[in-house]
Amino acid sequence: MLIRILGAAAGGGFPQWNCLCRGCETSRSGKATSLTQSSIAIQSQNGDWFLINASPDVRLQIEQMRAQQCFVETSRRSLPFASIVLTDAEIDHTTGLMLLRESSQPLKIYASTSVKRALTTGYPLFSTLQNYCGVEWLPLDLGQSIAIAPDLEMEAFPLSTKPPKYMQGEPGSQEIWGVGLTIRDRYTHGSLTYAPGLATIDEAMQRRFDASDLILIDGTFWTNDELPALGIGSRSALQMGHLPLSGKEGSLAQLAQLKTPHKTLVHINNTNPILIPNSLERQIVESQGIEIGFDGLMFTL
Template structure:
């Protein structure tokens, strides 16, 4: 299996156009590397690529893959992905679908029922796309086969509904976000991908430890990161993201994982780990946890 991180930043990218935090200013001055918004691509055994989440930066991400000769020669207006998997209905993970509307074939999209509902009613991307290229939707059940050697298992995460759906009547046990464990059946290697993660319980610990690589939520350094900077009112946990630092933070909970390669993705522009040589970045790297970056590609 080949994994490529297309975008490692959270919503808004890095730098974010309206933000003047020290991280964004470091990026603008060339002291920190710019990042596009969260997405990855996978393929197995020389087969087709699959896109996981469609960020608003998808055009730029596709062109960078093309520049690095990731795609076989194509003709016409074909889509370079055999399918698109959505882990949630957040704007930064779905708006890119509109940029793919020029596809000559319906977009093959896998998602949960809740995501389909949100993208048909609250943020009607599916309804709109039906008038362009069309949508060929399939449910993202517990485990699905994407290709002969590639299997994806979806598992529920304790995440929040997207902000545009939070006024809807809903059951407290509704699942608005999933993580993915992706298995290459020919090699037995696994990747667990969870760009949104509000908690790591014992079941999640076992799943992560059984993976060969994990690419997980690195959105915020502290729970009060946005309120402390005066750029938001909600805490990390209120937004459905487990902060990295603190006694109950994700870094502490990842300490016991000795098997998998550990990579942080979906990193917010305010997170100081994006600044080279910052104490926070050094703390992450000292635990042998990698900070994801655009274009990072590896085999499993």
């Protein structure tokens, strides 16, 4: 399978339109590479592409793929993805669905029942899209392997019980709202684990990562108090459902113990100093053999 990072930034992109932090200003000056918002795409051996999360930047991401002749166009209004997979119901991972409303066929969307409910009631994208191209919902059940192509099987696993803000008044605080994905190629036996939002790495998660050839993992924040320290937010990284990279309990220390061949950070917030070339934080990450993801980065497994 072929994996392409469409957007490596967290919500808001890099630079973020209303932010004057060091990273955003470095990007605006042309000294740091800009990034679109979190999403990846997977291609099977038969040529079909699968979109994992639909960011607000999906139109630009599709055009970037088209410019590199990633798609075999079959009609004047073809939908370039065989199906779409949503790991959560966050605005940053779902708003792009509205930009796909001009599809000539219903959008086939894999999502959990929690996500389906959120996108039907709290943020009614599914309900709205039914009046445009239509939606065919395909259940994404935890622990169940789903064949999304003859050569690809996908398994969802739990990551987060944190609901999106627009659903926080809903009951069921222990409900799973965010999932990760392990996608395996039946022919090459290559495996990818994708975890763009990660609050903890327990033993089960370590085993899953170690069994993967590539992990694309949450790199949102460098420190737990990153936003409060900058005076641009009140919640810590952990309160937002993201394990920070640094510190004794941070993800870098745990990633260093993994035998996984390829470890790449995605969903990186605009305030994270690893996005600044030659920063000390970036050097620390790269010295540990961990790659900092960027738009257009591709892997073959």
